[in-house]
Amino acid sequence: MAFNDLISGALTTSGQVRNEPVQARSSERIATLLDAASAVVAEVGIERLTTAMVAERAGASIGTVYRYFPDRIAVLAAMSLRGFERFLRASVENLEATRPTTLDEAITCLIDAAVELHRTEPGFTSIRLSDQIALPEVDGGTASASRVAAPLATIFVEELGVDGEGLAERLDIALTMADALLVRAFVIDPKGDADAIEATRALVAGYLAPAASRT
Amino acid sequence: MAFNDLISGALTTSGQVRNEPVQARSSERIATLLDAASAVVAEVGIERLTTAMVAERAGASIGTVYRYFPDRIAVLAAMSLRGFERFLRASVENLEATRPTTLDEAITCLIDAAVELHRTEPGFTSIRLSDQIALPEVDGGTASASRVAAPLATIFVEELGVDGEGLAERLDIALTMADALLVRAFVIDPKGDADAIEATRALVAGYLAPAASRT
DNA sequence: GGTCACCGATCGGAACTCGATCATCGCTCA
DNA sequence: TGAGCGATGATCGAGTTCCGATCGGTGACC
Numbered sequence A, B: 001m002a003f004n005d006l007i008s009g010a011l012t013t014s015g016q017v018r019n020e021p022v023q024a025r026s027s028e029r030i031a032t033l034l035d036a037a038s039a040v041v042a043e044v045g046i047e048r049l050t051t052a053m054v055a056e057r058a059g060a061s062i063g064t065v066y067r068y069f070p071d072r073i074a075v076l077a078a079m080s081l082r083g084f085e086r087f088l089r090a091s092v093e094n095l096e097a098t099r100p101t102t103l104d105e106a107i108t109c110l111i112d113a114a115v116e117l118h119r120t121e122p123g124f125t126s127i128r129l130s131d132q133i134a135l136p137e138v139d140g141g142t143a144s145a146s147r148v149a150a151p152l153a154t155i156f157v158e159e160l161g162v163d164g165e166g167l168a169e170r171l172d173i174a175l176t177m178a179d180a181l182l183v184r185a186f187v188i189d190p191k192g193d194a195d196a197i198e199a200t201r202a203l204v205a206g207y208l209a210p211a212a213s214r215t
Numbered sequence C: 001g002g003t004c005a006c007c008g009a010t011c012g013g014a015a016c017t018c019g020a021t022c023a024t025c026g027c028t029c030a
Numbered sequence D: 001t002g003a004g005c006g007a008t009g010a011t012c013g014a015g016t017t018c019c020g021a022t023c024g025g026t027g028a029c030c
Helices: A002-007 A024-044 A051-058 A062-068 A072-098 A103-120 A124-129 A144-160 A167-188 A194-212 B002-007 B024-044 B051-058 B062-068 B072-098 B103-120 B124-129 B144-160 B167-188 B194-212
Strands: none
Touching (some): A024 A072, A024 A124, A051 A072, A072 A124, A072 A144, A103 A144, A103 A167, A144 A167, A167 B167, A167 B194, B024 B062, B024 B124, B051 B072, B072 B144, B103 B124, B103 B167, B124 B167, B167 B194
């Protein structure tokens, strides 16, 4: 509801997609291609992903891949970006569902969303390990975590009544931290090491707590 | 001195280098090649690095590159590994020079070493952004931060008299965190955002402090 | 003289292009 | 209103280019 307005357009695929899709089936195609890419990454890793593999798995031709993505890297970048979008949406859903009263609960919503993503999207951990590959040419090179920090900060302030003083900055740091630690959790154990995940949650909450709790 | 014994052989280039160099000039060659690779990465990014670029910049031929490295990825992996070696050595040097009495001072030694590396080795930030690319085939996929955590833990315990209980694990987490946050600092500002660096230092010290200080 | 280091033409395969073909949509006019 | 028809979008895949990797030959070191 209100949350969704805040995040619409927060993340764009500008520069990633070659031709904006006009017909409906195109959007599906893109989704299918990204799903295929995700599966391929999970299977052979980022470096060994070839555009031919993506095309074949998606049931498309190579030409179709290049219709939507300028090059191989753009496919990976788009995949990464879609992951962040999903994280944002899932976070918002969790926040709406639980309506947290403490910052700690709010953090849990975000961590859960991220963990869920690592679990369900097979190639996501891999791509987080080596994200940013493409960013030098996508834009200034802003880390992906920073992209979600701003919209989330808005939500925290406007909807949860958290003190906004420097929150965006702190959230950015917190997300960078959480990102790295969660990746670590999923490197330790493909299903996500429970201790490492809990440690992450505690650490992030501990970091954000002192300044922010004003629910 | 004693420190150096602890870290010798902690990091090896096993599997990275094709033929162990016999003649002296070979070691220089490898260093030159890695320097070239570092510069290329800083310029065009990891994905766009080609073996030809590395060869040309190093004043060598393509064949020479492949004499020392089995493939393109191995060049990047070796570069990453050399960075971690340098970090370890620089950390040890800093520790020896300052002989810290508090954990906080010790952390500062490490952070300084890492910051220095980001500053002097142009491609290091990039490769930290997307490290691990090669690790799936190098070994079990252990995150690089974990590799330095163990030897550093030994030093902390044996030389600084810090409580060793679960220290390796905590150091691992701390380094993962520091790594990500420092990369962030250098993405924000190529020279390394001072605030972000200080925040990193504070965060890591804060995380390690409660359990460890027993100097 | 034998090994080590180096070179760069060459090969194979993957990234990417391009013109032809098929699908869809909006418009027109009976 | 809906059948026909162009225009534009979407798809394809053989062809081209470029890059990773090899290999046999030449020079440097001991």
